[in-house]
Amino acid sequence: MHAYVHIVDDDASFRTALERRLKLAGYRVVTYASARELLDQMPDDEEAGCIVLDVRIPGMSGPELQSRLNELESTLPIVFLTGHADTATTVQAIKAGAEDFLTKPIASDQLIEAIDRAVARHQLARGQRTRLDSLRALLARLTPRERQVFDLIVCGRINKQIAHELGTTERTIKAHRHQVMEKMQVQSLAELVSIAERLGTRQSGAELKA
Amino acid sequence: MHAYVHIVDDDASFRTALERRLKLAGYRVVTYASARELLDQMPDDEEAGCIVLDVRIPGMSGPELQSRLNELESTLPIVFLTGHADTATTVQAIKAGAEDFLTKPIASDQLIEAIDRAVARHQLARGQRTRLDSLRALLARLTPRERQVFDLIVCGRINKQIAHELGTTERTIKAHRHQVMEKMQVQSLAELVSIAERLGTRQSGAELKA
DNA sequence: GGCTCTCCTGTCCCATGGTACAATATGAAA
DNA sequence: TTTCATATTGTACCATGGGACAGGAGAGCC
Numbered sequence: 194m195h196a197y198v199h200i201v202d203d204d205a206s207f208r209t210a211l212e213r214r215l216k217l218a219g220y221r222v223v224t225y226a227s228a229r230e231l232l233d234q235m236p237d238d239e240e241a242g243c244i245v246l247d248v249r250i251p252g253m254s255g256p257e258l259q260s261r262l263n264e265l266e267s268t269l270p271i272v273f274l275t276g277h278a279d280t281a282t283t284v285q286a287i288k289a290g291a292e293d294f295l296t297k298p299i300a301s302d303q304l305i306e307a308i309d310r311a312v313a314r315h316q317l318a319r320g321q322r323t324r325l326d327s328l329r330a331l332l333a334r335l336t337p338r339e340r341q342v343f344d345l346i347v348c349g350r351i352n353k354q355i356a357h358e359l360g361t362t363e364r365t366i367k368a369h370r371h372q373v374m375e376k377m378q379v380q381s382l383a384e385l386v387s388i389a390e391r392l393g394t395r396q397s398g399a400e401l402k403a
Numbered sequence: 404m405h406a407y408v409h410i411v412d413d414d415a416s417f418r419t420a421l422e423r424r425l426k427l428a429g430y431r432v433v434t435y436a437s438a439r440e441l442l443d444q445m446p447d448d449e450e451a452g453c454i455v456l457d458v459r460i461p462g463m464s465g466p467e468l469q470s471r472l473n474e475l476e477s478t479l480p481i482v483f484l485t486g487h488a489d490t491a492t493t494v495q496a497i498k499a500g501a502e503d504f505l506t507k508p509i510a511s512d513q514l515i516e517a518i519d520r521a522v523a524r525h526q527l528a529r530g531q532r533t534r535l536d537s538l539r540a541l542l543a544r545l546t547p548r549e550r551q552v553f554d555l556i557v558c559g560r561i562n563k564q565i566a567h568e569l570g571t572t573e574r575t576i577k578a579h580r581h582q583v584m585e586k587m588q589v590q591s592l593a594e595l596v597s598i599a600e601r602l603g604t605r606q607s608g609a610e611l612k613a
Numbered sequence: 614g615g616c617t618c619t620c621c622t623g624t625c626c627c628a629t630g631g632t633a634c635a636a637t638a639t640g641a642a643a
Numbered sequence: 644t645t646t647c648a649t650a651t652t653g654t655a656c657c658a659t660g661g662g663a664c665a666g667g668a669g670a671g672c673c
Contacts, residue, residue: 349591381559
């Protein structure tokens with residue numbers, strides 16, 4: 194609860210009306226008159242919420258703002274609102290990950306449903322991203338050498354091979370390997386490989402010889 | 404090349420015109436007058452291709468056919484065509500995985516582009532599915548006991564623990580483990596875990612004790 | 614110059630994984 | 644009944660992983 198809805202629309206009276214309606218539904222609301230305004234304040238991605246975005250707004254258009262937000266890796270789902278939708282714009286927006294695309298005038302119940310869905314999706318995405326981020330943070334703490342060893346371990350190389358490929362001794366690899374398991378907070382090789390797979394850092398094998 | 408385009412439209416003259424145009428573009432074409440017709444013949448998912456689907460057709464509608472195909476786990480991408488698109492239908496179709504949603508009359512170049520994209524996507528999806536299917540086939544060849552051992556191995560259990568959990572001896576587990584590595588055609592634990600991760604069979608650990 | 618961090622190296626010892634060589638028991642299928 | 648797949652167990656032996664204990668070399672910072 195207390196999720197944020199960010200409304201971007203150049204029609205002040207519409208913003209106000211929608212704001213009132215959403216606050217009654219239990220949402221916290223922030224309004225913006227333009228894409229620029231939203232980008233300047235850049236809503237916090239960590240707070241549950243979503244964006245309600247008019248397609249035609251002065252300056253940067255709705256879809257332009259969407260692609261900009263995608264570049265910035267925002268995961269806030271977008272619910273588009275528009276007076277007259279053309280099909281190409283609709284298709285493009287949904288393909289780019291918009292949660293919904295609605296036409297004005299819109300029944301407020303229907304809009305709220307879309308917003309609820311968007312917020313729920315954001316919760317999920319946020320949870321996943323948080324889990325991945327913490328894994329990435331662990332990985333980032335490895336020294337360059339440890340990272341090399343990590344890559345070779347999760348490809349199934351044994352210590353002897355790793356030592357040979359890195360031009361050092363088996364004993365040294367054991368030391369690095371120990372550090373890797375320690376820093377990645379895992380007790381088994383299986384967990385380590387699982388992490389590598391989820392982070393997409395695992396190469397299929399031969400690529401690493403280059 | 405020689406990809407199949409499956410056209411579903413109740414307008415015979417439209418079908419014929421489009422068929423001619425697509426054959427010139429190098430496609431193989433199969434036409435259907437209704438959703439039923441396509442379902443009866445059920446296009447082969449293994450052949451590269453896509454479906455061009457009119458939204459409003461007698462009997463089962465385009466979107467209904469789409470959801471039916473999804474249930475049947477078809478991976479053939481769908482390009483929708485329609486006279487007058489309403490936004491809700493468009494959004495729903497794209498969310499359900501349609502490659503595109505175009506309005507008639509449509510420039511044939513534009514349609515061909517959409518079909519090219521759809522076919523390309525199908526190639527990718529097919530490749531991925533084929534790879535996963537062959538892994539699943541390997542997994543299916545494990546005996547029930549071997550499968551239990553597999554699950555525990557990829558969760559990071561050591562032989563001793565597995566033996567205890569399955570109420571047998573370490574030596575027995577070694578035998579099963581050998582069979583598992585053999586049947587799954589892997590040389591290292593890392594590869595085995597990677598497969599489990601990609602097939603989504605890997606539990607996070609504690610769940611398996613139940 | 615000290616201090617810290619990274620990277621590197623060594624020996625001893627034990628736990629674990631893997632293999633070769635064998636063998637038994639059970640149930641289903643031919 | 645014979646045959647086969649499955650599941651089971653055993654004894655060795657060796658390779659690999661990993662911990663305990665100990666130390667050195669080079670780079671960057673205060």
